[in-house]
Amino acid sequence: MRVRLLTTTATAVLLSAVVAAPAVGADARQRVGPARAAGGTLGTESLVYRAGATRAVPCPRAAAPAVSRPPRPSPPPVVPEDRVVGGPELDTAGLAVPAGVPAPPKITATSWLVADLDTGQVLGGCGPHEYATPASVQKLLLAATMLPRLDPKQVVTVTAADMRIEPGSSAVGLVEGGRYSVETVWLGLLLNSGNEAANVLARLGGGADGAAGGVRAMNEYARRLGALQTHAVTPSGLDGRGQFTSAYDLALIARVCFADPTFRRYALTELTRIPAQPAKRTKGFQIQNENQLIYRYPGALGGKTGFTDLARHTYVGAAERDGRRLVVTLLGGEPQPKRGWEQGAALLDWGFALPRSASVGRLVEPGELSATPTATPSPPAAPGQARPAAASGSVGGGASGFWAAAGLAGAAAVLLLAGLVWRRRAARRQAP
Template identity: 80%
Template sequence: MSRPPRPSPPPAEPQERAVGGPALDTAGLVVPAGAARPPAVTAISWLVADLDTGQVLGGCGPHEYGTPASVQKLLLAATMLPRLDPQQVVTVTDGDMDIEPGSSAVGLVAGGRYRIETVWLGLLLQSGNEAANVLARLGGGPDGMAGGVRAMNEEAHRLGALQTHAVTPSGLDGKGQFTSAYDLALIARACFADPTFRRYALTEAHRIPAQPAQRTKGFEIQNENQLIYRYPGALGGKTGFTDLARHTYVGAAQRNGRRLVVTLLGAEPQPARGWEQGAALLDWGFSLPRGAAVGRLVEPGELTASAAATPSVLAATGEPRPAAASGPLEDGLVARWPVAAVVAAVIGLLGAALLWRRRAGRRRPS
């Protein structure tokens, strides 16, 4: 099917592509030995993992860069849910309503007063982009929405999602905004560890209150994620779509004491919609025996802690080097500068020592 031109991703970093295990460093299919072939999907990349053990059951191009669309709202949730009081009443500003015309909105109004819990439900049920702006602004501190996006990137770094860089809080396309199927699994795992998120993700409907001062009536919203209605054991997730990203999806379910998550990037809705492709991959994952894996999801803070090790230790253990929270270093210049400085200093010291020896030799009696 015809697609709009894909944005150019950042240069591939070998250390980042090996996060979770060397088998995940592939643009193709990776499944456990002897496993049945997974169902065919239209997604450019995908991954299935165990939410509890962190085992990666399989994937296709798990570390390939992709455009997130609204599944980026999960990173916003992972970042801001611990920061914001759900019972606090907040006022929506004109700036919060600055979203792309025709893009997904829940129906909040400037000047309206809403509980933060209502804003979260507007974000997760109806993918409201204005709701994303509100939450990023509130959680961003003195810098407002910009601070919120910066906090999202810091959280991605902490989780080990080194290929993720947020530019907008909502997932509306922005230059340099990327993620990967592996990173989305890390982010989803953090979300599903939060009981408040789990409750929101399974909420089927919520009423947005009337705003008499703005002369707007109340109305009801429904959860757009069809997985919760049609897949036994569904735990929820998030849908996404933009012209550039195409269809993106994150979904989770439980069966026989196992909780699995599936992530998809760059899918087309035919012959099956994103949630249906996710459901088929979940079925495949549940069919695998426990312990079958091709890699693992790193733990929050694990890669940050390994950055404190010396370079020789990192090289010896094969631990990946974390990227800057703001994204990959441009041309690697920041990373190479300290090495060049050390080399120059060593050369200077050797030259000074040689000059001293020559002068001392001239003064020594024959």
């Protein structure tokens, strides 16, 4: 009887692990049908895609010319808990908008989100929790992480390691051995998307571990913000294996940036000068902000552009109208028929036209998820290493968690049975 009881207990542990594990094989990113024509009114029911649904409501898509791009890297495993951060209506590969509102404009971005910077309300989105590669909008995570750490008046010397960036990628024109104020480096990062500037700032904020420590700090801060689908490998957004983000995560990061008055001042700076370096025999030169939104959109607060062959065009922009501040995030777009900032502007117009009460979710507050008793933060991931699939650290979160639970339960059952068999044989040997 005792043997039966113990065996049943071990089996129950194994079965509970199997039942608790989510259906990881279910693909939440299925293809969707043709887009609804822009300009109409969406249905009277909330357009929501939930786990287990057969299809998503299609996002309005603008036709874009075919382009050649590298193969898309495999995204991390789907973590159901990460896809409902901000509310269950955001768990969709398609469109999530309030009931009865005008359809959003047709754009080329594969995922996007519009949110209120002050209230945190999410006004709408397309695939808000779909994994995508960030390109240079990742520099916003660098800014959110490092702006509070670095003294803008500090003068720094650029090293050879800082200058190691992908040939042909964006650079502001810093020179090895040159000496610049941290503020100048920030302006080079945010106005001209300088990748060498990103290396300098990550190194300065990374402590003894240099730029690697800076990237690690970025990932730690992303988790604190609740950006659980974000993992940085490079400080600049240059492509790196295992580097991903989502439209929702970018909105969390942008919200922190635009709450910082120093960032807002940098983001709205139109022109600045990179000083001469007499010791290196280089002249000073002027740079201009590349974000066209600040010149052409009334009430613009700034933002960030991005592009790599893999990520395609990415964009983050914010604006204020009638005391209301909105942010838009775009991933995987093409510049035709409209450029990234123009697509962002069209979505901002759409958002400003919605009632202030319109919402399909919210941006979580910094520290909110890590403060939840059941959500234990994962340990920091080393640069180049993907974040563990289960952000909460629970055993059942993802394929690896499932097999870990099943393996532990199975091992426990085997050990219990082996012990009982050994004791029975020992008892027989000792019997008269």
